[in-house]
Structure formats: C-alpha cells, structure tokens
Amino acid sequence: MQGKFDFIDEEMDRRRQCHQVRELQAVENAEGSWVRVGGRAMVNFCSNDYLGLAGHPALKQRAADYIKRYGAGSGASRLVCGNHVFFAPVEERLAALKGAEAAMVFNSGFQANVSILAALADRESLILSDRLNHNSLIQGARLARCRIEIFDHNDLDHLQALLEKSSGRGFSRIFIVTESIFSMDGDQCPIDDMVSLARRFGAILVVDEAHATGVIGLRGMGLTCGKGVDVVIGTFSKGCGAFGAYVACSRKVRDYLINCCAGIIYSTALPPAVLGAISGALALIPEMDAERHRLHGQADFLRNSLHRLGWDCGRSTTQIVPVIVGKESDTLALSEWLKKNDIFASAIRPPTVEENKSRIRLTVTLLHCEADMQRVVDAFEQWKGYSA
Ligand SMILES: Cc1ncc(COP(=O)(O)O)c(C=O)c1O
Numbered sequence: 001m002q003g004k005f006d007f008i009d010e011e012m013d014r015r016r017q018c019h020q021v022r023e024l025q026a027v028e029n030a031e032g033s034w035v036r037v038g039g040r041a042m043v044n045f046c047s048n049d050y051l052g053l054a055g056h057p058a059l060k061q062r063a064a065d066y067i068k069r070y071g072a073g074s075g076a077s078r079l080v081c082g083n084h085v086f087f088a089p090v091e092e093r094l095a096a097l098k099g100a101e102a103a104m105v106f107n108s109g110f111q112a113n114v115s116i117l118a119a120l121a122d123r124e125s126l127i128l129s130d131r132l133n134h135n136s137l138i139q140g141a142r143l144a145r146c147r148i149e150i151f152d153h154n155d156l157d158h159l160q161a162l163l164e165k166s167s168g169r170g171f172s173r174i175f176i177v178t179e180s181i182f183s184m185d186g187d188q189c190p191i192d193d194m195v196s197l198a199r200r201f202g203a204i205l206v207v208d209e210a211h212a213t214g215v216i217g218l219r220g221m222g223l224t225c226g227k228g229v230d231v232v233i234g235t236f237s238k239g240c241g242a243f244g245a246y247v248a249c250s251r252k253v254r255d256y257l258i259n260c261c262a263g264i265i266y267s268t269a270l271p272p273a274v275l276g277a278i279s280g281a282l283a284l285i286p287e288m289d290a291e292r293h294r295l296h297g298q299a300d301f302l303r304n305s306l307h308r309l310g311w312d313c314g315r316s317t318t319q320i321v322p323v324i325v326g327k328e329s330d331t332l333a334l335s336e337w338l339k340k341n342d343i344f345a346s347a348i349r350p351p352t353v354e355e356n357k358s359r360i361r362l363t364v365t366l367l368h369c370e371a372d373m374q375r376v377v378d379a380f381e382q383w384k385g386y387s388a
Helices: 006-017 057-070 078-082 087-098 109-120 135-143 156-166 191-201 251-260 272-287 289-308 328-340 370-382
Strands: 027-029 034-037 040-044 102-106 126-130 147-151 174-179 204-208 231-235 245-249 320-326 358-363
Touching (some): 040 370, 057 272, 087 102, 087 245, 087 272, 102 251, 109 135, 109 204, 109 231, 109 251, 126 135, 126 156, 147 156, 156 191, 174 191, 289 320, 289 370, 328 358, 328 370
Parallel strands (some): 126 147, 174 204, 204 231
Antiparallel strands (some): 034 040, 320 358
C-alpha cells in the first residue's frame, strides 16, 4: 500500500531534479550590511530593508516604549478588543502621507493581498492581473473565484484590448491589479496611464506598493501618491523596516473592508511593538529624500557596472537589481560563487519567476557602503562561467 505521504517524496524528488528545492538558512545580523549565514559573515544583498530602518535606534526605541506601555500582545482582532489607541494615529498619518481619504493597517502584505481582492470582487467580477504580479495578489484573485485574465507585463495595449473585449459583457465590476515596483524585476508600472485606462473603462485600480513604500515618490510614499488610485496596498515590512501592511483608499472602501474583509475580521491585531516601529518609521521616512537619492545612485552604479560587464539586469530602474541568468543550475552555481566571495544573494527560480528566467536578485540598501558595492561588482566580473 502506498504511504500517506508518498506525494511529498514525489514532489521533493521532482524539485531536486530541476534544482528547485528551497531550504531555510539561519541568518544573524552582524554589523551594518553584514550578516552571518551558517556562521559565516557575508555582505547582505537580499534584504528588503531598503532604508536600513530595521535596526534604526528610533524604531527600536519606539517599539520598546510601546511594549512597556501597552504590553506584548494585542489580545484579539481589531473588531473585538484589539483596536488599541495606537492604531488611529498611525492610520491618520499614513492617509495624510499617501494623499488618501483613509488608511487601514493589515497584519501583513500577504494577508492584505489575499483578503482585500477576495472581499472586493464577487463571482461575477473580472480581475485583470499583470503577468508578473506577486503570488499574494494571485492567491487573492483566486480566492475571489471570479474570472481572471492576465495582461502582458506593463503592456497597456494588451490591457486596453482586454478592457475593450470585456466591456458590456455583464461583469459586475472590473479590477486592474498591478504592482508599482515589481518585486522580482525592479521595474515600475506606468501608473499615470494605468489610472487613465481605469477611469476610461470604469475599472477599479488596485496597486501594490510593497517595494515602493519608503523608497520612491513624494516623501517616499510610493508611486501612487495623489494619482487617484482606488485601492493602494503596501507593506511596512520592507522599506519601512518594520512589519505589517496597509491599505490606502476612500472612507467608503475602508468601512466596507471592516465589514467584509476576512483578513481584518478574523485575525488578531498586530502587537503594540510593531505599531511602535511603524510609527517610528513614518516619522522618519518623509524626511529621507537625500537618503533616497543616495540609494537610487547606488542602484544605478550597480546596474551600470553589471551592464558594462555584459550581465542582463532586465528592465530594472530601482533598488531591486535582478541579474537574469536563465537556468536554475547556473543560477545556483553563481549564487554559490557569490557566497564564496562573502556575498549573500538569493537565487530566485521558478515558480517564483518564469521558466528560464532564473536570476540572482540583488537588492541595494542604505546599509551598503562603496566597498560592498565594489565587492559585488568584482565578484560578477571574476565569475568564470557556470562550470568553473
Ligand atoms: C509585491 C509584494 N506584495 C506583497 C508582499 C507580502 O508582503 P509581506 O511580506 O508584508 O507579507 C510581498 C513580499 O514578499 C511582495 O513582494
């Protein structure tokens, strides 16, 4: 008789054969941009802590103050008794910074994406989703159990053709779903054109600013600020150096989500320390234009240097710099080489990215110094090929 868990052996064997097995690695922060991975010190080129705020004294202090004042846990979901006094100031500040009528904190970006789309769409809706959208947006669209159509990445002509084809076909509502900075490619969506298309066709535009929040746009608040995007989602877990997520939207949408969004209703509210760290981040980020300028300068340096060496960085224009290699095995070999050179950079493989688009995803942060940047450029220059 077959064992109950034979399916696991089969799947793991399949993954081993195509170099797609994933493993957890213990990481310990060292100094600045350095981390210890399995006891070995390496410069970290895969963190999303773009502004280096995760270790910032102001965030740590406020998180500690909130724990002292309010305790370690929040006690219940926000609809029960978890809506503590520290939520409203963060949400009001965020709404003002995003130029939105209202904002609401979610427990994570994954949870927000999974539950917001499912709450807004019904079975008769249509979701038009960018081909490169993050898995959490894909899961949210699937949970909505409505028709989903994929438009080619950032391709407005394709999106418009789908909108034209869909108008008058009886959908209850049509959603356009995209990211503002794409997580695995580091390119940006053409936000103004997206807004115009959504308006023209009466579609609801949903934009995920996970990798843009803190990093780009007016006061660092993302690409959607003041653009009239219907529903903006973002995280505090990356550029903000904390944890948790948000939606910025109209009051009407916020009230609806409080009533109909499972992610808000059925999950314990974030703990005080996290809200302390978020509030610390929101105090610092608007004033960090000079730092953002430096961050983008560093990313330009990295991209230009790698281009000169003949590497393919795709369409990246931001702090996320992919080096597209192609085959999984080649990408893993390159990642090992980088480790030998004390560089921690993850190999991103299918299903996270498309087949034959495996890559090393480098992320630049304010913690990197010039020597770190040069180290990574030198390592790519000295790479002798995948069989070396
Ligand atoms: C585009 C995008 N959206 C959402 C998420 C999920 O955010 P979080 O890590 O806060 O759950 C991520 C992070 O991995 C992401 O890259």
